[in-house]
Amino acid sequence: MENWGIVGYNWLVQQLQHAVAAGVVAQSLLITGPESIGKHTLALAIAEALLCEAPDPLQRPCGLCSACRRAAAGNHPDLGLVEPETEGRGVKIEQIRDMERFLSLTPNVGAHKITVITDLELMNLNAGNALLKTLEEPPAYAHLILLATDADTLLPTIVSRSQHLPLRPLDDAIIAQALVERWHAGEAEASRLARLSGGRMGWAVRALTDPAHLQEMEAALGQLFALLQMDLPARFELAQTLAQNSGGLSQLLEYWRLGWRDVLMLQQANPQELMFLEQRATLEALASRLDVASTTRMLHLLTEAQANLLRNANTRLLLETLFLDWPELY
Ligand SMILES: [Zn+2]
Numbered sequence: 172m173e174n175w176g177i178v179g180y181n182w183l184v185q186q187l188q189h190a191v192a193a194g195v196v197a198q199s200l201l202i203t204g205p206e207s208i209g210k211h212t213l214a215l216a217i218a219e220a221l222l223c224e225a226p227d228p229l230q231r232p233c234g235l236c237s238a239c240r241r242a243a244a245g246n247h248p249d250l251g252l253v254e255p256e257t258e259g260r261g262v263k264i265e266q267i268r269d270m271e272r273f274l275s276l277t278p279n280v281g282a283h284k285i286t287v288i289t290d291l292e293l294m295n296l297n298a299g300n301a302l303l304k305t306l307e308e309p310p311a312y313a314h315l316i317l318l319a320t321d322a323d324t325l326l327p328t329i330v331s332r333s334q335h336l337p338l339r340p341l342d343d344a345i346i347a348q349a350l351v352e353r354w355h356a357g358e359a360e361a362s363r364l365a366r367l368s369g370g371r372m373g374w375a376v377r378a379l380t381d382p383a384h385l386q387e388m389e390a391a392l393g394q395l396f397a398l399l400q401m402d403l404p405a406r407f408e409l410a411q412t413l414a415q416n417s418g419g420l421s422q423l424l425e426y427w428r429l430g431w432r433d434v435l436m437l438q439q440a441n442p443q444e445l446m447f448l449e450q451r452a453t454l455e456a457l458a459s460r461l462d463v464a465s466t467t468r469m470l471h472l473l474t475e476a477q478a479n480l481l482r483n484a485n486t487r488l489l490l491e492t493l494f495l496d497w498p499e500l501y
Contacts, residue, residue, distance in 0.1 A: 172232065172233070172234050175187075175188070175216040175232065176216065176234070177209065177212060177213060177216060178346070178353075178372045179345050179372065180209075180213070180338065180341075183336060184216075187217060187220070188220070188229065191217075191220045191221060191228060192228035192229050192231075196217070196221060197333070197334035198309050198313060198315065199306050199309070199314075199332055199333040199334065200214075200314070200315070200316045200333060200334050200336060201291075201319065201322065201325075201329070201330060201333035201334065201336065202214055202316065202317070202318050202319075202338060203318075203319050203320065203321055203322050203335065203337050203338065204320070204337060204338030205320060205340070205369070205371060205425075206320065206425070207371045207372075207373035207377065208338045208340065208370070208371040208372065208373060208374075209371070209372045210289075210318045210338060211287075211289070211318065211373075212372075212373065213336070213338065214287045214316045214318060215242065215243070217285075217314075217316060218242055218247075218250050218285045218287065218314075218316065219231075219232035219234070219238075219239050219243065220232045221281075221285060221314060222238040222242050222280075222281055222285070223236055223238055223239050224236040224237070224238045238280065238281065247280075248279040248280060249278045249279055249280055249281060249283060249285065250284075250285050250286075250287075251270060251273050251284075251285070251286045251287070252286075252287050253266050253267070253269075253286060253287065253288045253289070254289045254290070255289070255290050255293060258417075258418035259293070259417045259418045259420070259421075260293060261290055261291075261292075261293030261294035261295055261298060261483075262288060262289070262290065262291075262293075262294050262298055263298055264295075264297045264298040264301050266298075267298050267301040267302050267305070268301065271301075271304075273286065274286060274305065274310060274313045275310065277310075278312055283312050283313075283314055284310070284312050284314070285313075285314045285315075285316065286313070286314070286315050286316070287315075287318065288302070288315065288316070288317050288318065289318045290318065290319070291317050291318060291319035291325055291329070292319045292320050292321060292324045292325065292481050293481070295483070296326075299325075299326045299329065300326075302329065303326065303328055303329060303332075306329065306332045306333070307332070315333075317329070317333060320481070321481070322337070324481050324482070340369055340370020341371075342370070343362070343365040343366055343368075343370070344365070346364075346368055346370070346375050347361040347364075347365035348361075349372065349375075350364060350365065350375055350379060354376060354379055354380075356379055360379070363448075364378050364379055366446060366448070367385075367388065367446060367447070369429065387419070387422070391422075391423050391426035391430075392426060392447060392450055394409075394427075395426075395427050395430045395431075396453055396457075398494065398497050399457070399497065399498060399499065399500040400500065400501060402499075403495070406491075406494040406497065407491055407494065409490075409494070410487055410490035410494055411487055413486075413490055414486040414487035414490060420480060420486060421480055424473055424476055424477050424480065425477070427473055428470060428473040428474065429446055429447070430447060430450075431466060431469045431470050431473060432446070432470060433445050433446055433447050433450075433454050434457050434458045434466050434469075435458075435463065435466045435467065437454055437455055437458035438458045438462075438466060439463070457500075460500055461500075465498055468496065469497070469498070472493055472496055473493070476489055476490075476492075476493050
């Protein structure tokens, strides 16, 4: 499979390919990057490469052997996935203990046993410390692939015991090309989705295949504008509603941040950088009614709110604090 079937990150994939062939893949890998950038896809490709039964190690994963197919279908007995049971919460300590038991038994089929753990940034300290114990002395056949948005919010000892593979946003052109060639999108749609994706391949593919994804983004921008016209009681009521469904909150804050970033681009006479071209008229109206200082402040507050959300802050309070400073334009 060319580049393991992964779009972009060629150099990283080549390195991993050689590590697999030489049998020197680190026992703990930490893949970081924003939501929907492709962390799961890369983790699964690494797992498949380790489990694949193709005779030529440089051809692994082949995508055809029984190990590859079972891994891709999520039923390989030597591959475990540990995800939070509740949306917006981290993996629990009991799940880490189950994972330890899974890794303590030798592989069923091949030479490796692999666990992928997601949303590490949401994990609490107890679970993190339990994980650290496994990282200190993993069985020789065990591999842990840890996924997180940002290494800075994790226990430093977890980061230092892992090989860090950061995934940075891809160029729009690479995403657009892949959407056309591999997902058969039209040229115009591909370039629009690439622009909106913020360099995240997973987001672009999801937006292409599931219209709800784009509707969610449009609704978030609608809310950004609506908030400006709301008085404080109405804003607090919205904060309460949003806090009840905290699962989508991280994506919502990111859409708001990108909306405010567009306002700043217009204020700085940088319209070619606009992400939400379809909302340009409304964004321009906003840009002309506010000054750069208030826009910069909104960006700062949103980044802060995003960081607090990762620290498991009280979501309602977090939104209320944010809405107190949201400009009022009646
Ligand atoms: Zn294979």
